[in-house]
Amino acid sequence: MRLFAQHGYAAVSMRQIARDVGVQAGALYNYTPDKQSLLFDLMQTHMGDLLAARAELPMEPDPVAALKAFARLHLRFHAERPDEVFIAYMELRNLSDDNFTKIEEMRRAYEDQLEAILRAGIEQGVFRVADSKIATMAAIAMLTGVNTWFRQGGRLSLSEVEQIYWEMLRQAVGAQSE
Amino acid sequence: MRLFAQHGYAAVSMRQIARDVGVQAGALYNYTPDKQSLLFDLMQTHMGDLLAARAELPMEPDPVAALKAFARLHLRFHAERPDEVFIAYMELRNLSDDNFTKIEEMRRAYEDQLEAILRAGIEQGVFRVADSKIATMAAIAMLTGVNTWFRQGGRLSLSEVEQIYWEMLRQAVGAQSE
DNA sequence: GTCTATATGAAGATAGAC
């Protein structure tokens, strides 16, 4: 995962991976059928963990509370896993067709959860956005973008960053402060 | 550019490029000293075009108007160049150290322009955001995210998308509608 | 379960004829 995140899947050789874990290249094939499976397993595990974390959130009847919980989870989950997230976004095109389809389904399922929250809030009149689909994509892009700059131990703590992003997201969807 | 965007820099061979443009591999070296220069030139041209387009925007004394103009430019510029943008974001790690530094400087210069607008608006009390740096990164991430889903000729026109994103961004930074 | 050795192919880049 570290090597793929740093150099990219295509640029990393099985020999590099073997050197990094302290075996010869041939020995890797006792653990994986091929290089593609290494990438797919990383991405499938990542998306599975994300969906599981989402499923563990308590049900929130209030759309604002639900959005806040979703946003906090998304931001924290991503900020804590820079390598996994980088791979999940950058290496989609290096998946085989079958594997790509599976990962895309998981991603779609996750996005649908956010859109459901936004739709509920729009129906109840607590969110003011013109298009739930665009708002979904905008929210995810904004929150995931934290990984382009945030580093643990920097100017701001993760809690502070969560708070600031939540305020911006809350305003973006036109929700009143709680 | 098309091949790099589709398969990734590392996964594209000089032979593939040659086949695509209709020459033999050796002939490419009459046009470029090496593969790295192809990537760097694409990215440098892209960032240069972006900075030039930004520089051509009229000066707006009102921070809200300035932000709106910046957002429209950013969104349109990116939506119209999916391949260039994809490469500019995904292939940074495949640049040599020197080339990476040059591209990063250009990106930083661009981000600084947005942050200056946000700072001015905060000082004048027309924006309500906790941190101008985070707001800068959030705004850019949100707008650039349009490339993950927008396609010309889809459900929404670029003008409609511009309008919807602007409303969300305006609300996100706490600005009143004009 | 790891090793060495290797099969097989493709990579970036260059040389030199035309």
Add this chain to the structure above:
DNA sequence: GTCTATCTTCATATAGAC
């Protein structure tokens, strides 16, 4: 300016000894 041919290195993956 393009070609063919080639240098050199590296790739994924497998075979078979230990």
